[in-house]
Amino acid sequence: MTVTDEALDHARPGADRGTDPAGARVAAALARDLDTGFEALYEAYRGAVFSTALRLCGRWAEAEDLSAEAFLRAYRALCGYGPERIAELRPRAWLLTILTNVWRNSLRTAARRPPPGPLEDAPDPPDPGEEVEDTATRHETGRELAGLLAELPHAQRAAVVLRHVTDLPVAEIATVLSLPEGTVKSHISRGLARLRALRTEQRTEQHTEQHIEQRTEQRTERRTTPLRPDPGADPGSGRFDQRGGTR
């Protein structure tokens, strides 16, 4: 597939600004023997590949599918490479390029599927089973953040995930996404800004919901008293009146 060829062109030595400490060792192992080399490749990058897949697609089972397919495609590409080509490979950037392409293909396939019914149209609720397995998401904030990543435009999500979850330098992300470094930086900063805005929005909403619940309780109490209803009794609760006042 051409994807890996493109990746390799970007991943030539010389653009050696990134830090891929295992890269040289893995490339040498692959040049010696494809199968033992693959084991080294997998051990060195399974965390990077799986974390990236998980935070790009947001689901544990799908992340396993994407990771498995990326590693398999990588192996199949390697079968067709000569020893010199393997020796000068920068494995991490190359592998993550394959992964992001597999992810993009999966998005395209998903988009081509017949549209879901109206009930399924709503955003997916958080999957509790997935969160149980997800040992890395220890905190409530982490879980919330993982959900917010799904709200980012694809390009921003990919840049943010590769920079801050996978911990890649900007130059390597530029290779992986085939984008200029400036664009990558822009995607990262705008993605982070959007995440922060989304989080503020979400927390405000949660706060307002709590507020509404409290207000509703108060109001119910009032209604049980024999006094006539007083619609003006809630100064400053315009939002409450819009959303819950007709009950």
Add this chain to the structure above:
Amino acid sequence: MNRTDPAHGAPDPLAGEPTDELTTELAGELAGELAGELAGLAADAPPSLLDRIAARRVHVAGPLEGLQVAFTDHGVAYLRAGMDDEEFAASFRARFARPLLPASRPPAGLVPALRGGRLGGLRLDLRGLSDFEAAVLRAAARIPRGQTRPYAWVARAAGRPRAVRAVGSALGRNPVPLLIPCHRVTRSDGTLGDYVFGAAAKERLLRAENVDVEEVVDLARRGVRLVGSDTTGVVCYPTCGDARRITPGHRRGFRDLAAARAAGYRPCLHCRPGDATPT
């Protein structure tokens, strides 16, 4: 992931513009907050992931010398005899294009399956095969140990009675000989025919399963394809367990099922001989 993003694919107005100032400012502001939390979202791959990608290889003892087996999380995928490690790896790679790593022990059930000539609970990974090839192999897998069936029988059992030649090709591509006993499939004229590991290995395997190879060859030479009992009026393939119990005085040989039917015989319900398909 079904949601499509309206911004995706649209040109980014800031693309390519230097945003170092913004990045630095945000990086400082968010360093302790978002970036740290995002780093906490990294997760190690589940242990089962590697087994979804790579196959495992193991040397194993069995009825032929130098057996090597490759298996995946779906079951045994490949079996070859008499290859060295490099040959086996190259041959597996050419056919499956999957990483092949060493296994510490054979998958559960493999050794008994090779020793006993029947699968038991052993799973096979037949994902790389066409529907027809898989149907042929499943049909061949039903031939009991110590018995043989002609290609035409397998074609019938696979649901394609006329595809006798294609059955031959499918059996020739059998990724797991011995486990799928393609050595028990013989030519429709009754002779033993060829085998993945050579005709001599086929004969050796059948002898080891107590097939009376001399009798099979002798019947084939005389044009006898089916054997019936004149006491029961049932006609069988010569290696069928029922046929082997017929005492010599009551054995009747037939050229084909039509001849047996004409003589008032009915086909055995165990070995299910069929009408010969001309090849």
